[in-house]
Amino acid sequence: MSTMSTASRRSQTDPLDLLAIDDLLTSDEKAVRASVRQVCDASIEPYIADWFERGELPVVRELAKELGGVGLLGMHLEGYGCAGMSAVDYGLACLELEATDSGIRSLVSVQGSLAMYAIWRHGSEEQKQEWLPRMAAGEAIGCFGLTEPDHGSDPAGMRTRARRDGDDWILDGRKMWITNGSVADVAVVWAQTDEGIRGFVVPAGTPGFSAPLIKHKLSLRASLTSELVLDSVRLPASAAFPEVRGLRGPLSCLNEARYGIVWGAMGAARSALRAALEYAGQRVQFGKPIAAYQLTQQKLAHMGVELANGTLLALHLGRRKDGPGLRPEQISTGKLNNVTKALEICRTARTILGANGISLEYPVIRHMNNLESVLTYEGTAEMHTLVIGQAMTGHAAFR
Ligand SMILES: Cc1cc2nc3c(=O)[nH]c(=O)nc-3n(C[C@H](O)[C@H](O)[C@H](O)COP(=O)(O)OP(=O)(O)OC[C@H]3O[C@@H](n4cnc5c(N)ncnc54)[C@H](O)[C@@H]3O)c2cc1C
DSSP states (O other): OOHHHHHHHHHTOBTTBTTOGGGGSOHHHHHHHHHHHHHHHHHTHHHHHHHHHHTOOTTHHHHHHHHHHTTOTTTTSOSTTOOOOOHHHHHHHHHHHHHHOHHHHHHHHIIIIIIIHHHHHHSOHHHHHHHHHHHHTTSSOEEEEOOBTTBSSOGGGOOOEEEEETTEEEEEEEEEEEETGGGOSEEEEEEEETTEEEEEEEETTSTTEEOOBOOOOSSSTTSOEEEEEEEEEEEOGGGBOSSOOSTHHHHHHHHHHHHHHHHHHHHHHHHHHHHHHHHHHHOEETTEEGGGSHHHHHHHHHHHHHHHHHHHHHHHHHHHHHTTOOOHHHHHHHHHHHHHHHHHHHHHHHHHTGGGGGSTTSSHHHHHHHHHHHHHSSSOHHHHHHHHHHHHHSOOOOO
16 A cells, blocks of 8 residues: 555554454445434434423334334344344444434344344244234334233343243243333243243233333433333233243344444444544643543543444454354453443533533434433343353353
8 A cells, every 4th residue: 555545544544443453344334324324313413402301202203214214123123024134234224323312222232132033033924924024024012021010130030920821821921120120012021930930922012911101210310211021911822932941032132232332332422423533623721622632542541442442342243144154252342342432422421511411412422311210121230240250260240
């Protein structure tokens, strides 16, 4: 490469991509990313701060159809109307969605990686035919009920129970903190049975099923989070996933969603860093833009380095997922690192914006508050630390 072109490339350093990770993407991957960004810019960005402030997602059905229309729902699944894209494509989509808002990425993750993936991987042919094409199109919304009021990190002790009654199943119990619950047309519910934990496909209109909205959240406000109440819900034998038994059923789905979070968290971080950079360049104190002070530059440099590291880590995991495959502890490494670092980046960005950092006029505190949920759901930071610890030492330290 000539000195000239090296110099011109250097002069174009993208502060949001210090390591030029873009050069590692194919043109098809960049096209996928651009089309997701287009949807976000047109249909979500202008409204998201207002939805967050109101604690609502008023157009969730329209949004689901729009996201389904561009192939974003279950996009990494094959068949049944799904787009069959690569893990890297899916990751790039998650990054752009979460650069808009973690709540929107959650809508897509829960639909595609939890509810649809559960049916796609563990469902009967009949269940797949019935639900997947409509879910891929965004005409039906799904949720995934694993967590309970008394069983979060340790779902093995769940109390929701399914018992047989002739050929039917009767489900009783309660699920908590369920994303998309109150708008879902279908819930994938995990319950104890005499044969161990099993998954059930529960249409929302089934008598005894209700999904009251959880209010007073200060995080993921542009996402609907609900309880699921199962009060003698009678289901036909065909509602159960035929084969899978035990926690490996739900855990297989969580691994899919966690992978998307590895990428998504870097989207929230990128948005916060962009806001901090713009603000620091314009805000003048003591006669100079605050970007010109070493202390601000130290913050920005640290944020840029962590964003680059996390994005590279996400891409590495994506390439492995598309190639030799991922081990759970590798996903834990990505989720633990990227969510923790994204939260750090947002908190630092918040300080650069001073008082404006606490205003919804800027995206920073919205992302920061959202990431508090992302740190907890899909396995808390502590659980992922223990997964990594077990993989490194051979000792399980969960109990
Ligand atoms: C906005 C939002 C959306 C969600 N969406 C869904 C959904 O769609 N479906 C679903 O099923 N769930 C969902 N969840 C639930 C989420 O997965 C749980 O909150 C999470 O698994 C943690 O469970 P918990 O809140 O009961 O915390 P707990 O498990 O009670 O943990 C509390 C604290 O104790 C720590 N802890 C627990 N055990 C140990 C241990 N052995 N060693 C050290 N520390 C430990 C935890 O790390 C944590 O810091 C959602 C949560 C939120 C906030």
